[in-house]
Amino acid sequence: MPSVFEQIEPILFGVERPARYVGGEMGAQEPEHGPGIVSWLLAYPDTYEIGLPNQGLQILYEILNERDDAAAERTYAPWTDMEAAMRAEGIPLFSVEGHLPAHEFHVMAFNLSAELTYTNVLNMLDLGGIPIRTEDRGALDTIVIAGGHCTYNPEPLASFLDAVVLGDGEEVVSEITVVVGEWLAMDATTRSRLDLHRLLAGVEGVYVPSLYQPIFDGPRQVGLEILDPAAPSVIEKRTVADLGDWPYPMNQLVPLTEVVHDRLNVEVFRGCTRGCRFCQAGMITRPVRERPAAQVAEMVARGIERTGYDEVTLTSLSTADFSGIEQVVAGVVDDPAHGGRVSVSLPSLRVDAFTVGTAAKIQQVKRTGLTFAPEGGTWRMRRVINKLISDDDLFAAVDAAFSQGWRRIKLYFLIGLPTETDADVLGIAELGARCVEIGKRYHQTVTVSASVGGFVPKPQTPFQWYGQNSVEELTRKVVLLRNAARATRGLTIKWHEPAATGAEGIVSRGDRRLGDVLEQVWREGGIFQEWSEHFDLSKFQQALSDHGLRMEDYTTRDRDLDEVLPWDHLSAGLHRDFLVGEWLDAIEEVGVEDCRWTPCYDCGACTTYGIEHVVASNEPPAGGSQGTGQGLDLGAPVPVLLGRPGG
Amino acid sequence: MIEIPPRIRVRYTKTGRIKYTSQRDNARAWERALRRARLPVAYSEGFSPRPLLSFSLALPTGCESEAEYTDLRFGEAPDGAADAVVGNGWTPESVTELGHQLGELLPGGLDVVATAALEGSGGSLQEEVTSCFWIVEVTGMSAAQLTDRVEALLSAAQVPIERVRKGRKVIDDLRPSVLSLTTEGTGSSPGTRRLLAELATKPRGVRPAELLAGIDPAIRLVRASRTAQWIDVDGNRHEPLTTDGRVGGAAAEMATERGR
Numbered sequence A: 001m002p003s004v005f006e007q008i009e010p011i012l013f014g015v016e017r018p019a020r021y022v023g024g025e026m027g028a029q030e031p032e033h034g035p036g037i038v039s040w041l042l043a044y045p046d047t048y049e050i051g052l053p054n055q056g057l058q059i060l061y062e063i064l065n066e067r068d069d070a071a072a073e074r075t076y077a078p079w080t081d082m083e084a085a086m087r088a089e090g091i092p093l094f095s096v097e098g099h100l101p102a103h104e105f106h107v108m109a110f111n112l113s114a115e116l117t118y119t120n121v122l123n124m125l126d127l128g129g130i131p132i133r134t135e136d137r138g139a140l141d142t143i144v145i146a147g148g149h150c151t152y153n154p155e156p157l158a159s160f161l162d163a164v165v166l167g168d169g170e171e172v173v174s175e176i177t178v179v180v181g182e183w184l185a186m187d188a189t190t191r192s193r194l195d196l197h198r199l200l201a202g203v204e205g206v207y208v209p210s211l212y213q214p215i216f217d218g219p220r221q222v223g224l225e226i227l228d229p230a231a232p233s234v235i236e237k238r239t240v241a242d243l244g245d246w247p248y249p250m251n252q253l254v255p256l257t258e259v260v261h262d263r264l265n266v267e268v269f270r271g272c273t274r275g276c277r278f279c280q281a282g283m284i285t286r287p288v289r290e291r292p293a294a295q296v297a298e299m300v301a302r303g304i305e306r307t308g309y310d311e312v313t314l315t316s317l318s319t320a321d322f323s324g325i326e327q328v329v330a331g332v333v334d335d336p337a338h339g340g341r342v343s344v345s346l347p348s349l350r351v352d353a354f355t356v357g358t359a360a361k362i363q364q365v366k367r368t369g370l371t372f373a374p375e376g377g378t379w380r381m382r383r384v385i386n387k388l389i390s391d392d393d394l395f396a397a398v399d400a401a402f403s404q405g406w407r408r409i410k411l412y413f414l415i416g417l418p419t420e421t422d423a424d425v426l427g428i429a430e431l432g433a434r435c436v437e438i439g440k441r442y443h444q445t446v447t448v449s450a451s452v453g454g455f456v457p458k459p460q461t462p463f464q465w466y467g468q469n470s471v472e473e474l475t476r477k478v479v480l481l482r483n484a485a486r487a488t489r490g491l492t493i494k495w496h497e498p499a500a501t502g503a504e505g506i507v508s509r510g511d512r513r514l515g516d517v518l519e520q521v522w523r524e525g526g527i528f529q530e531w532s533e534h535f536d537l538s539k540f541q542q543a544l545s546d547h548g549l550r551m552e553d554y555t556t557r558d559r560d561l562d563e564v565l566p567w568d569h570l571s572a573g574l575h576r577d578f579l580v581g582e583w584l585d586a587i588e589e590v591g592v593e594d595c596r597w598t599p600c601y602d603c604g605a606c607t608t609y610g611i612e613h614v615v616a617s618n619e620p621p622a623g624g625s626q627g628t629g630q631g632l633d634l635g636a637p638v639p640v641l642l643g644r645p646g647g
Numbered sequence B: 001m002i003e004i005p006p007r008i009r010v011r012y013t014k015t016g017r018i019k020y021t022s023q024r025d026n027a028r029a030w031e032r033a034l035r036r037a038r039l040p041v042a043y044s045e046g047f048s049p050r051p052l053l054s055f056s057l058a059l060p061t062g063c064e065s066e067a068e069y070t071d072l073r074f075g076e077a078p079d080g081a082a083d084a085v086v087g088n089g090w091t092p093e094s095v096t097e098l099g100h101q102l103g104e105l106l107p108g109g110l111d112v113v114a115t116a117a118l119e120g121s122g123g124s125l126q127e128e129v130t131s132c133f134w135i136v137e138v139t140g141m142s143a144a145q146l147t148d149r150v151e152a153l154l155s156a157a158q159v160p161i162e163r164v165r166k167g168r169k170v171i172d173d174l175r176p177s178v179l180s181l182t183t184e185g186t187g188s189s190p191g192t193r194r195l196l197a198e199l200a201t202k203p204r205g206v207r208p209a210e211l212l213a214g215i216d217p218a219i220r221l222v223r224a225s226r227t228a229q230w231i232d233v234d235g236n237r238h239e240p241l242t243t244d245g246r247v248g249g250a251a252a253e254m255a256t257e258r259g260r
Helices: A005-012 A054-068 A080-089 A116-127 A156-158 A170-184 A193-201 A280-284 A292-309 A326-334 A353-364 A379-384 A391-403 A420-441 A471-485 A498-508 A514-523 A537-546 A576-587 B016-020 B022-035 B090-104 B143-155 B208-215 B250-257
Strands: A036-045 A070-077 A107-112 A143-147 A162-164 A214-216 A218-224 A264-267 A311-315 A343-347 A370-375 A408-415 A447-454 A491-497 B001-005 B007-012 B051-057 B064-073 B085-086 B110-117 B129-139 B158-163 B170-175 B178-186 B193-200 B220-233 B234-239
Touching: A005 A080, A005 B064, A005 B085, A036 A170, A036 A292, A036 A514, A054 A070, A054 A107, A054 A170, A070 A170, A070 B110, A080 A116, A116 A156, A116 A498, A116 A514, A156 A514, A156 B051, A162 A170, A162 A391, A170 A193, A193 B064, A214 B090, A218 A537, A218 B064, A264 A292, A280 B234, A292 A311, A292 A498, A311 A326, A326 A343, A343 B193, A353 A391, A370 A498, A391 A420, A391 B090, A408 A420, A408 A471, A447 A471, A447 A498, A471 A491, A471 A498, A498 A514, A498 A537, A514 A537, B001 B090, B007 B090, B022 B051, B022 B090, B090 B220, B129 B208, B158 B208, B178 B208, B193 B208
Parallel strands: A036 A070, A036 A107, A107 A143, A143 A162, A264 A311, A311 A343, A370 A408, A408 A447, A447 A491, B001 B085, B064 B220
Antiparallel strands: A214 A218, B007 B064, B007 B110, B051 B064, B129 B193, B129 B220, B158 B170, B178 B193, B220 B234
């Protein structure tokens, strides 16, 4: 394969942050390509800075490169200045290791973590010289695959993907490598794309959209026709039973240039059963599988020694819930080899005073702000979403934080939740004001900032039937809240752009007809839509209207309980009865407990696949609080408000 | 437990793909390498302590260099956190070896050339370096044209160029910063021409791209390499550290006074 490095070198002087196009990370591999080797291009549809730290991609990168029959390189979306220069010079999208053109790879596999990156997927295929639509690809064209949390409703991208993987990728990438290898070994003049699709459909956890035809009637999908006997009627997700078998990444990439989450990351458990009803990650990744504490300690010690990082993040959906988290943290912070210079960060804190004690231990090196995610402004709202943090627990946590020296507290909330009233929205300001009041007991000036995001209902959750708030309604609530918060000095409100919530909502529960819409948005220049300087809702609205579709049918419309949903044939193991029951309980303001520490209520995640929780302790954590479980999974959507990293 | 001097100066090169990283990236790479080396690096005081290492004038992103310098300061480390201790049991050879070991831990393309102990506390690289040599390769102009434009710049009393400083556009006079400028045949790739320049670093450094803007905005930068940095001592130029390990500038004078 020919490297394009010599072609890109002359343009690198003229682009922003050229280091993101040259690779050279510690841990980067230079795999050999050749006969009998399936070449994978692992792609993240956002900038290098956002995509490089993605742990899922790094795990698969290592697993594939360990195989004799596979070779994996990586690519990211070039920023607009680089893309313009590449298109002007006729340079295709390339891998950062060998600088090989995307279309030279057998498989291009995207990590889908955020709906607003979908147009970047189309752009990267096109820039890579790969026909964007599956139907236009022939026997020699690259196979386009996607994985990641968004694949639990891949229908908006279905027309562009040869195959979609549901669930954990550790095992299935190898199985895909084998069947792709089989197909490539067939005579290139007689093998067909359909042969490939049938082979892929035979792999458990792999969905091949071209073998299914959705049927529509007006705004709704009313059925799904299975076009081929090789296609299963339901595709079940893949689940790694024991995380301890997969101590990856073993050689986390250390980039030459600064990226987000630029530190050592060690995943301590996967899955979460806190049961927050809005949280897709907590529904689709069940059950909880903890990594053995000794393995965590070893991965941290070895990672620090190898990389030279002075910070480690223990990642999971709710790290404070890890059995024996205090000992693990103490082990890192007090390790004499680190000389008191290595800090630990937890991506999410449970809201209770006890957890703040752990945080104090953690942040003895660098004491930055503390973040809690009550998500709902009132106890009533939190019962609806099953984030069962009482006011007392919250205030005790905040009191503990201020009394132990913190002066800055950040609180995360959602607005636009089911059954929400203005009183619930105003409850956010009241709660914030109480926190400021508590802080003033300990410090002269304190800062409490409340970050407010608009709720987007996600597939495979109890709220998948709920009609989300319109852009106008969210805007009204933001103004209401902002005005109420003005009365309190020290309380600031930050909010996610409601229009971006609207666009995300179109795609989140969209159907296959959105393929044409996404293609039009992309063709009209709508890339990097999760970046505020590029986001443009009107492009989505225009494209919907040009294709005879309406935004409200996808966003604000309540789905009927007996309605066909575009993702009904894709399963995260959850029983339909469980999701319906949770939705009805939500409306009744009835909570549900965490099944790690209480009897099984049979959501389906364990029983469907014959697996169980893997936890070191079946005792709930001390402190008396219910958990957080907020959706801070790795690679979670980048809020539009953030703007460019470092800029 | 090896013994090391309290301060050392390292000379290194930056070549190849790593030239596309920024000065900030470079500093972070050094910090990671120092932690991996388990050296007792001294840290700043305060809320967010940083390792005490100082660099000479920032190398612009995209430029290579034959002569980069970093000064490192060592102090006390907690028990078990370092494999070296500040003391007198070092030799010039052991310091050179220390530099080589650090070089092994830096990303490829950052290659340590020489390392030496520094005496006392004087001699900040940022303050002492007065000028730099550059080789700049350009396209977009014939040899004759380029020679004309270079001569025009050298004979001009003032060469105003626009720069962005602290987010504001300002007009600076480039001319006093151009200490010498000559054309020197063709560059390393076809169609390119080579310029040799000595550029002053005071009151502020001049980037190769800014030099070209002052010669003619039509010229395109293809490659730029810093080949030397100079400390002016009474009209004589000294390198902060020669490739064979001799220290120049204030630190050298102090060493001489102490008879080392």
